[in-house]
Amino acid sequence: MFSIHARQVLSRAILPVLILLAVGLVLLGQVRRPVVESVRLVAADMLAPAYHALVVPQEHVIAWMTDLRGATDLARENARLRDENRGLRHWYDVAVALAAENGRLKNSLHWIPEAVPQYVTGRVTRDDGGPYSRAVLLDVGSGHQVRAGDVALDAAGLLGRVTEIGPHTVRVLLISDDASRIPVTLAVSHADAIMAGDDTVNPRLLFYPQDHHPVEGERVETRGQNEMPGGLPVGTVHYLAPGRPVVLPDADLGRLDIVRVFDYGDEGATAPDAPGRVRVKKLPDIAVPSGLHLPELLGSGAGTVPALGSGQE
Amino acid sequence: MVAEKSTPHLHSAVEPNPTLKRRLDALVRAAMPSLFIIICTVLLSAPFGLPGQEELQFGLAVSTVWFWAANRPRSMPAIAVFFCGLVLEIFSSGPPGAVLFWLLVTYGVASNWRYGLSQIGFVAGWLIFAALALTGSFFEWALVCLHAFALLSPVPSLFQAALTVGIYPSLSALFVWGRRTFANPDQA
Structure with a gap:
């Protein structure tokens, strides 16, 4: 289709063109990173089942190794677990007592229960x-x-x-x-x-x-x-x-x-707007007769506004 | 240009018939380096929890492009490098475009210096490759710093470069064998 000369020119030009495209991608990544991240996320979405299938053999091998390690040292593992169980029973009793005490204290304080996330x-x-x-x-x-x-x-x-x-x-x-x-x-x-x-x-x-x-x-x-x-x-x-x-x-x-x-929804502690930092709402354009006092319109303060809008006299 | 080391006994006067099966076989063999990069990239993006998985993605891709661009560019054309780079960009999480750009630079250096690289020994070629891998890793580091607008530690980049340089001899041994056998289109 192409002459030999055209093919040579094309083969020489393709690498610089591809490098320019790569530079474009670098710039896009610096300026609009979320675009690239969303593409990566879609690819990960598509391959999620495959990833799961890939790690299944590894999980089985790790489970077998753990079982094997446990089987070779049963006596010591049993002793360790007995000790740990004794300690945990103690902490279980402590936790039950503390939960009961906490419940009583919350009742007496009329504690408002937090929303379950x-x-x-x-x-x-x-x-x-x-x-x-x-x-x-x-x-x-x-x-x-x-x-x-x-x-x-x-x-x-x-x-x-x-x-x-x-x-x-x-x-x-x-x-x-x-x-x-x-x-x-x-x-x-x-x-x-x-x-x-x-x-x-x-x-x-x-x-x-x-x-x-x-x-x-x-x-x-x-x-x-x-x-x-x-x-x-x-x-x-x-x-x-x-x-x-x-x-x-x-x-x-x-x-x-x-x-x-x-x-957790919007349950996080968000402070209310501090006094003095509340955004002042812009007054709507209303017709005010000339010489009328602002307090009569707003109900407080003092001052005279010559004209707020395009009122007619 | 350097003549590629083909298999002379297969270039006899009587060539086998180019059947569809034979053509497909030759195509797969020629695409073997690109397939190697893509399969490794996807596998290494799985959550195996192995240390250095992401760094290994970069290392495998750069090593493969360097070897095949220097030894048999027919099996690793520029467009294939670009496609492999895009796949790598999608299945990695580094600064976008950095690996793709550096794969193309590596390809450009290796394919343009083929004659020189064939004249110098393996160690000298390895040193040039090491310099490229180090520069590429620092380029990635610079882009991350630019995006974060902070001076981050260059140690992860050094680790990536060291891993890339370290795996190259083993990979090149595999590729030398593959160039004669499973990745040789002349044997199709």
Whole structure:
């Protein structure tokens, strides 16, 4: 169809053209990142069943290995479990007593019960992380009601928040991601801080009061702010170096499988508009006869308005 | 240009009939490098929980493009590199376009320096590849920093580059064998 010369020209020109297209994609990624992310999410949606099928053999092998390891050391495992069971019975009794006491106290205080959050459970279909991001994709099925900003938890604690929504799949930005900032409260010192991810497994604690330094080993919980509910378990404080507190997450961020996404709705603590910062509503154009006082129109204050609108005398 | 190392015994005067099966076989063999990149990319995007999965995606793709562009560009044309790069972009989570761009740059360098690369030894070629992998990883790092508007740690990029450089000898051994056997269209 083409002459040899035309073919040579085409073959020489194709690489620069493709490089230009790639540069265009780079620029698109810098300017309109959500467009690219939505394409990636659709692809992950389509491959979710295949991903599940791929990891099934691995899960079976891990289960067999765990069983095998347990079978080779039954006596010691039994002793350990007996000890653990004894400790857990003690804590069960303590928990029952505390729950009863808590119920009585709430009754006497006429405590308004908090709304039970809706949640959906999903399996991690793909680790969406890379050298510079920590995120996972969850298969939550079709017809889900998950919204961006919902909170994701595993069996032990906070994992992260939902950032992108697909038809079957949602993307959860983990607390260890560099872009993650979670307001937290320290249980012992009662100080507030910001937990900031830095792409390592242990997010840092920032912006804590200088007279309330985090205490090694104290519990870290979420602080109720905006759509983030308060009191969710996050982890414990640990000092990697003096003056560098980090959080050891309760959630196993390295190996995620089943994750629950909670929708707390608008139950988060949102402060009302502060006095003096309420946006002043623009007065509508109304016909005011010349010389009429504004208080007569608005009902308070003082002052004379010559003319607010295009009134007729 | 360098003459490709084909299999002379198959270029006899009597060529086998180009049946449909034989053509398909030759096509699959020629597409083997691209298929290798695509299959590895999709497999490594599954949640196996292996350390360095994402970095390995980059490493495998760059190594494959470098080897085949330098040794048999017919099996790795520019359009195939572009398509593989697009698949890699969809199934990875790095800055969009970075890997695709760097695969094309790697392809351009390898295919234009084929003569020179065939003259120098494996170690020298490996060093040039290492420089390319390192530059590509830093390019990705620079894009991430630009997007985040912050100076992030370059250590993950260094790890990615080290992994890419580290797996290249094993991969090239596999590809040298594949070039003579399962990825050789002349044997179809």
